[in-house]
Amino acid sequence: MGSDESLYGFLTARLRQRGVPVESLPGPLGVSRSTLYRNMKGTVQMSAEVQARFADVLKLDANGRAEFDRLSQLVAFDPTLVEARFVLDRFIFASGAADEPNPEPIRFAVYEDDIYLRTSDRVYERIRTLAASPDATTKIHIANCAGDKQFCSVASFIDDVLRQTDSVTVEHLLSMPQSDYNVLVATITRLVPLLRNNRYTVHYAPLPPTEPRRADATFAASPAQPGFGNSLSVEVDRPGDKTFFLLSFLDDDLSTCLVTHDENVIEFFHTNYEAVKRSYSKALVDFSNVDPFTDTLADLEEGKNTVLIKPDFCFDRIPIPVYESMLARMPANDVARMQKQLASNGGDPTTIVQMVLGSLERRARGSLVNRHTDVYSMAGLTRFAETGRISDHLDVMPPFTPDERRAVLTHARSRLADPHDPYTLYITRDDFLTNGCIIISIDNVGVLFEYNVNDYRRGVLSNLFIANHALAEIFSDYANVHVPQTHALSREDADAFLAALIEAQDHTAS
Numbered sequence: 414m415g416s417d418e419s420l421y422g423f424l425t426a427r428l429r430q431r432g433v434p435v436e437s438l439p440g441p442l443g444v445s446r447s448t449l450y451r452n453m454k455g456t457v458q459m460s461a462e463v464q465a466r467f468a469d470v471l472k473l474d475a476n477g478r479a480e481f482d483r484l485s486q487l488v489a490f491d492p493t494l495v496e497a498r499f500v501l502d503r504f505i506f507a508s509g510a511a512d513e514p515n516p517e518p519i520r521f522a523v524y525e526d527d528i529y530l531r532t533s534d535r536v537y538e539r540i541r542t543l544a545a546s547p548d549a550t551t552k553i554h555i556a557n558c559a560g561d562k563q564f565c566s567v568a569s570f571i572d573d574v575l576r577q578t579d580s581v582t583v584e585h586l587l588s589m590p591q592s593d594y595n596v597l598v599a600t601i602t603r604l605v606p607l608l609r610n611n612r613y614t615v616h617y618a619p620l621p622p623t624e625p626r627r628a629d630a631t632f633a634a635s636p637a638q639p640g641f642g643n644s645l646s647v648e649v650d651r652p653g654d655k656t657f658f659l660l661s662f663l664d665d666d667l668s669t670c671l672v673t674h675d676e677n678v679i680e681f682f683h684t685n686y687e688a689v690k691r692s693y694s695k696a697l698v699d700f701s702n703v704d705p706f707t708d709t710l711a712d713l714e715e716g717k718n719t720v721l722i723k724p725d726f727c728f729d730r731i732p733i734p735v736y737e738s739m740l741a742r743m744p745a746n747d748v749a750r751m752q753k754q755l756a757s758n759g760g761d762p763t764t765i766v767q768m769v770l771g772s773l774e775r776r777a778r779g780s781l782v783n784r785h786t787d788v789y790s791m792a793g794l795t796r797f798a799e800t801g802r803i804s805d806h807l808d809v810m811p812p813f814t815p816d817e818r819r820a821v822l823t824h825a826r827s828r829l830a831d832p833h834d835p836y837t838l839y840i841t842r843d844d845f846l847t848n849g850c851i852i853i854s855i856d857n858v859g860v861l862f863e864y865n866v867n868d869y870r871r872g873v874l875s876n877l878f879i880a881n882h883a884l885a886e887i888f889s890d891y892a893n894v895h896v897p898q899t900h901a902l903s904r905e906d907a908d909a910f911l912a913a914l915i916e917a918q919d920h921t922a923s
Contacts, residue, residue: 443784724793
């Protein structure tokens with residue numbers, strides 16, 4: 414019998430003995446139904462907290478717990494999920510962006526009246542020059558181009574041209590796996606820098622689960638489409654002239670580039686492209702610029718387990734009395750400025766503050782029922798304790814006073830110490846996401862990337878929401894399994910660290 418079946422058999426047998434239905438477990442264990450199934454089958458490693466709660470539900474004696482521990486250690490969990498953890502390590506603990514080498518030039522045979530040999534650098538430069546022409550509009554379509562070398566080259570060009578001019582739009586058709594976690598998370602983290610620009614959109618099609626993967630692949634393999642394969646097309650429309658480039662990237666041969674002004678050829682391409690696009694109909698980014706101060710985020714989190722990866726506290730982790738204390742000491746003019754800023758997206762300034770507090774309190778209540786896991790850093794919490802500001806602190810808000818900081822830190826410490834609280838706090842030894850990115854993952858829903866804290870401080874929303882269950886599962890595994898094993902302080906050390914920060918507030922206040 415396989416080890417995963419042994420674990421599953423052990424658990425189901427004990428549940429039958431105790432008369433405990435499986436359907437009743439997600440709440441007490443603080444996991445979703447899908448995660449519970451994967452935990453029991455051994456395809457996703459059970460966190461220490463969930464394992465301890467499971468043992469309590471089963472009322473295991475010392476021998477039973479020892480057997481449970483042994484079987485848990487033997488489970489055959491998905492190796493692509495393990496690999497995905499280290500992809501996220503590079504994204505979170507390095508620069509906050511996926512590691513990308515400098516793109517190497519790709520050689521093209523350029524077909525334009527005659528055949529010329531050109532590097533991708535020269536082809537891209539010609540396109541950029543045309544796109545920057547007065548009154549030019551440029552449409553770019555990408556089909557797949559997911560291999561490491563192809564994507565590195567194309568992404569660098571796209572980033573340049575989007576920065577250069579506002580009259581460029583980019584649409585990318587991309588095949589992505591849902592069962593290879595490593596490739597999926599590598600794909601997403603590499604796309605995030607481009608997705609920040611709302612003129613770059615991605616439509617994706619899931620790769621079949623049986624799609625073979627190259628042994629050296631670190632990015633999604635792409636099924637070739639007739640006439641497209643891995644290609645980049647650019648249409649630059651200028652007054653009196655339309656220039657069309659079709660770049661075809663070939664792995665085992667000289668890549669080719671067609672340059673034409675022929676309207677029939679251009680229309681032929683568009684007709685075929687739109688036909689292919691129908692199989693890539695799902696937009697990767699469902700919506701962007703989610704307002705964290707309205708019920709939108711609270712609605713997404715309702716009844717769900719969530720993960721927050723941020724160097725310091727989120728707004729909903731600040732107790733409401735602390736906000737009330739802050740508001741009571743703010744000058745009337747500053748309160749009016751804050752009301753105006755918070756209501757900038759169509760709210761009523763006279764009621765907006767109470768609405769925001771209600772939404773934050775609703776989110777906080779959710780963490781008392783469902784499993785909420787926060788990952789902070791020692792450096793981030795130290796900055797908060799010293800400055801009274803969280804990383805995305807609104808400019809119109811004053812710093813929290815030492816007494817208010819003490820209340821925030823004490824609240825976090827008390828929740829950390831409560832074994833019955835579904836809230837989990839991990840504090841990492843090393844700092845992370847130093848570029849200001851904030852990640853909120855919601856089980857069975859998706860992942861929100863807040864990527865510009867400077868904008869947030871001014872009340873300007875800059876975020877992406879990617880509705881993808883598998884991606885949320887990766888982040889849940891990362892925060893609940895990998896972080897405590899690899900990066901986090903022990904519970905005892907975390908408690909001592911928070912106690913020291915609290916004590917420092919006493920000295921500051923005096």
